[in-house]
Amino acid sequence: MNKLMRNLILMVILFFGFAEVLFANNDSVVIGVLAFRSKADTAREWEPLAQYLHQQIPDHDFTIRPLSYKEFNKAVEHHELDFAFTNPEHYVYFTVKYHATRIATLIRANVGGVPLKEFGGVVIARSDRHDITQIRDLKNKKIAAVDKLSLGGYLAQSSMLLSRNFNVKDDAKLFFTDMPHDKVVYAVLHRFADVGFIRTGVLEKMAKEGKISLSDFKILHPMHIDNFPQALSTLLYPEWPFAAFKETDPVLANDVAVALLNLPYGSEIAKNAGYYGWSIPLAYEGIRILMEELRAPPFENTPSFTVKDVIQKYAMLMIGFLGFVIVTLSILMWYLRKTAKILKCNSTALEEQIAVRKEAEIYLKRAANVFHNSHEGIVITDAKKNIIDVNEAFCELSGFTKEEVIGRTPILLRSNRHEMEFYDQMNQALAGHGSWRGEIWNRKKNGEEFAEYLRIDSVRDGSGKIENFIGIFSDITEHKKQEEQLHHMANYDPLTNLPNRHLYMTLSEQILALSKRKGSKAIIGFLDLDGFKGVNDHYGHSIGDYVLKKVASLLERQMRQSDIIARLGGDEFVLLLTDVNTIDDATLLLERILASLTESFSVEGLSISIGASIGATVYPDDSTDIDILIRYADAAMYRSKEDGRNRITYFHTLHGV
Numbered sequence: 087m088n089k090l091m092r093n094l095i096l097m098v099i100l101f102f103g104f105a106e107v108l109f110a111n112n113d114s115v116v117i118g119v120l121a122f123r124s125k126a127d128t129a130r131e132w133e134p135l136a137q138y139l140h141q142q143i144p145d146h147d148f149t150i151r152p153l154s155y156k157e158f159n160k161a162v163e164h165h166e167l168d169f170a171f172t173n174p175e176h177y178v179y180f181t182v183k184y185h186a187t188r189i190a191t192l193i194r195a196n197v198g199g200v201p202l203k204e205f206g207g208v209v210i211a212r213s214d215r216h217d218i219t220q221i222r223d224l225k226n227k228k229i230a231a232v233d234k235l236s237l238g239g240y241l242a243q244s245s246m247l248l249s250r251n252f253n254v255k256d257d258a259k260l261f262f263t264d265m266p267h268d269k270v271v272y273a274v275l276h277r278f279a280d281v282g283f284i285r286t287g288v289l290e291k292m293a294k295e296g297k298i299s300l301s302d303f304k305i306l307h308p309m310h311i312d313n314f315p316q317a318l319s320t321l322l323y324p325e326w327p328f329a330a331f332k333e334t335d336p337v338l339a340n341d342v343a344v345a346l347l348n349l350p351y352g353s354e355i356a357k358n359a360g361y362y363g364w365s366i367p368l369a370y371e372g373i374r375i376l377m378e379e380l381r382a383p384p385f386e387n388t389p390s391f392t393v394k395d396v397i398q399k400y401a402m403l404m405i406g407f408l409g410f411v412i413v414t415l416s417i418l419m420w421y422l423r424k425t426a427k428i429l430k431c432n433s434t435a436l437e438e439q440i441a442v443r444k445e446a447e448i449y450l451k452r453a454a455n456v457f458h459n460s461h462e463g464i465v466i467t468d469a470k471k472n473i474i475d476v477n478e479a480f481c482e483l484s485g486f487t488k489e490e491v492i493g494r495t496p497i498l499l500r501s502n503r504h505e506m507e508f509y510d511q512m513n514q515a516l517a518g519h520g521s522w523r524g525e526i527w528n529r530k531k532n533g534e535e536f537a538e539y540l541r542i543d544s545v546r547d548g549s550g551k552i553e554n555f556i557g558i559f560s561d562i563t564e565h566k567k568q569e570e571q572l573h574h575m576a577n578y579d580p581l582t583n584l585p586n587r588h589l590y591m592t593l594s595e596q597i598l599a600l601s602k603r604k605g606s607k608a609i610i611g612f613l614d615l616d617g618f619k620g621v622n623d624h625y626g627h628s629i630g631d632y633v634l635k636k637v638a639s640l641l642e643r644q645m646r647q648s649d650i651i652a653r654l655g656g657d658e659f660v661l662l663l664t665d666v667n668t669i670d671d672a673t674l675l676l677e678r679i680l681a682s683l684t685e686s687f688s689v690e691g692l693s694i695s696i697g698a699s700i701g702a703t704v705y706p707d708d709s710t711d712i713d714i715l716i717r718y719a720d721a722a723m724y725r726s727k728e729d730g731r732n733r734i735t736y737f738h739t740l741h742g743v
Contacts, residue, residue, distance in 0.1 A: 112146060112147045113145065113147070115139075115146045115148045116149050116169075117132075117170070117171060118162070118167040118170045119150055119153065119171045119172075120155070120326075121265050121266060123291075124266055124268070125152035128152035131358055132152075133150055134358045135359065136150050138345070138355050142341070143341050154264055155176070155236070156264070158170070162180060163184075168331065168334050168338070169329065169330055170328075170330075171327075172327075173237050174323055174324055174373045177329055177370065178373055178374045179377075180329065180331075181329075183384055185331070187330055187331075187332075187339075188328065188370070189328055189343040189367060190343055190365065190366070190367060191203065191324060191325055191327050191367050192326045192364060193351070193362040194326075194362060195356070201351070202362075203324065203365065205323065206285070206286050206318050206319070207238045207241075207320040208285065208289065208305060208317050209282070209305065210271070210304070210305060210306070211274060211280065211281050211282070211303070211306060218281065220306070220307075221306070221307060224257070224258055224280075224281055224306075225252075226259065227280040228259045228261070229279060229281045230263055230269075230270045230273040230278070230281070231260060231261075231263070231282070232270060232283065233264055233265070234262065234383065235382065236285075237285075237323060237373065240283050241382055242320040242321065245376050246321070249517070258281075268292060270284050271303075274303070286316045286317065286318055287316050305317045307319045321507060322507070323372070323373055324370055327368070344603065347365075348603060349363060350363070351363035458478055460479055461479055461560070462479055463558070463559045463560070464479065465480055465557045467495070468553070469551075471496065471555060472493055472494070473492055483530075484530050484531060486531045490531075499528040499530075500528065501528055503535070504527065516544060521543045522541075524539075525538070525539055526538060526540050536561055537561070540557060541558045543555070576588065577589040579652070579653040581635065582637075584642075584651055584653045584659075585650065586652060586653065587660075589652065590654075591712060598710070601664060601665075601705065604665075606665050607667075607706070609661075609662070609669070609702055609705070610661070610702065610712075610715045611663065611676060612660055612716065612719035612722070613641075613658070613660070613661060613679070613698050613723070614659075615637065615657035615697070616732060617695070617697060618696055619657075625694070629690070629692070629694070633687055634653075634657065640682050644682060645663075648664045649661065649662060649663050649664060650664075661676075669736070672702070676702065677734065680700065680734070684697050684732065698732065699723055699726035699727045699735075700726060701720060701722025701734075701735050702734060703719045703738075704737075707738065708737055708738060721737065721740065722735040723735070
């Protein structure tokens with residue numbers, strides 16, 4: 087009996103030990119997904135991505151966890167999630183409180199399949215609400231929104247309305263429905279709310295699913311932006327980020343980022359969740375600034391200021407005020423002395439008043455001289471931005487006469503280089519801070535575009551109301567061209583206009599990194615001309631330079647668009663052939679290059695013949711370091727020279743090199 091019990095206990099121990107090994111093979115990874123539609127739909131749509139990540143990273147099991155805002159915040163607080171896929175403002179909230187880091191940005195596909203990297207907010211009302219047609223009609227109306235942390239379902243609309251002097255918190259009756267956005271749509275449809283805030287794409291998707299009819303709704307403050315196919319009421323913001331947390335294994339985060347970026351655009355996995363693919367992480371700093379301006383969590387508390395902060399921030403203002411007091415006291419003292427003198431001698435006082443008036447006239451003349459003789463263009467507008475005066479430099483720089491611009495707005499200078507968002511941000515800066523500085527491309531009267539550095543400042547009256555805008559600009563087009571020339575000189579060979587060694591190394595490292603991710607091969611070829619020294623010695627360097635340019639042109643015609651060719655110096659060229667299936671394919675291309683270089687060149691009536699020797703090496707078979715690969719190819723090229731020239735030698739065929 088005791089022996090039987092010992093055997094039974096031994097079997098139980100072995101069973102649990104085996105089970106522990108069996109079930110401990112894969113680490114569990116939890117991905118929190120904000121369910122802006124139903125949780126069931128969210129789980130169904132994103133489960134294929136979890137399966138895909140498991141295929142790419144087999145030693146981890148991935149679980150999709152659909153969450154509302156409150157559930158998401160609680161799960162992150164208790165460290166229950168490894169990754170988060172949520173909207174941008176929620177991500178900013180997590181960066182501040184939990185040090186989240188974005189690793190990829192979603193490229194969403196709208197109902198029609200168009201890839202979208204941005205989204206915005208929509209303000210909706212029932213189409214039969216004839217009393218609600220514009221922003222001012224929202225006064226005291228009942229507004230349904232998703233959540234105070236929802237960018238598309240609250241913050242974007244609040245920012246847009248605030249820029250138009252409508253404060254949602256003070257001027258309307260606001261209530262939050264939480265996720266999904268469908269709740270807001272139904273609240274408006276069934277008259278529980280007068281107006282609703284939702285993100286772009288929700289109306290179209292619900293209509294496609296047969297849940298609503300688009301004709302039952304109208305869009306308030308509609309925005310029309312080129313190539314954006316959905317209903318829109320606000321500015322556009324970067325799409326949802328996929329983020330890792332501080333506690334997440336950095337190696338795992340890197341593997342997940344690579345897997346997301348390698349997911350083919352428009353794949354079945356992406357279509358299942360209604361998106362197009364993934365891109366490198368976009369910038370979300372603009373959303374952080376928006377949240378700070380709206381005092382959205384976690385920026386709801388007013389920043390505290392110390393006396394030191396006030397002094398640092400307003401030092402110049404305090405100095406100016408102190409100077410004003412000193413000047414005022416000085417003027418008062420002068421006035422008292424002047425009054426005493428008036429009592430003593432009216433004639434002396436009259437002479438002093440005449441002198442002051444003359445000084446004022448001189449000051450005005452000097453100001454006028456500065457305005458008219460400045461080398462910078464100056465334009466002055468009224469509060470509605472109608473031009474009331476320009477100086478001579480403005481006319482010289484723009485090509486317009488003063489008569490042609492007076493009464494018009496500066497829009498007549500606008501080029502097509504900037505999106506409307508650029509001008510919206512400029513106007514927001516003028517409205518909020520009273521000034522704007524920056525570089526801008528404008529257009530002259532003859533249609534020529536030119537770059538300028540522009541400063542715009544507002545002039546206010548005693549009550550703080552804007553009276554004028556003053557713009558001062560200088561032409562920096564030549565400076566821009568010089569920057570482009572310096573960049574070209576630093577990266578391209580001046581004779582052949584091919585990439586130089588620096589640019590070749592930079593591009594090669596990027597392409598070889600992509601080849602590594604794709605698992606493909608690449609060929610590095612080192613080409614040296616045969617007989618070129620004789621051409622230089624016999625015909626001179628001008629003929630030699632012509633031959634080099636001719637060789638560069640022939641190589642560019644033979645190479646594919648995805649390949650790289652560079653001149654290292656003298657008659658040495660280096661090639662990079664990408665996406666090589668077999669070495670034989672690369673050899674055929676290199677043989678065509680050799681054949682083209684054996685043909686005679688016609689230069690100033692001369693027939694010049696040269697050839698070439700090529701050494702080649704294979705990535706990643708020979709090495710993964712680009713410097714080493716070039717040295718290997720150089721060594722193989724010298725073997726081609728030794729073996730009779732006009733031939734190709736691969737490094738792996740050498741012995742003792």
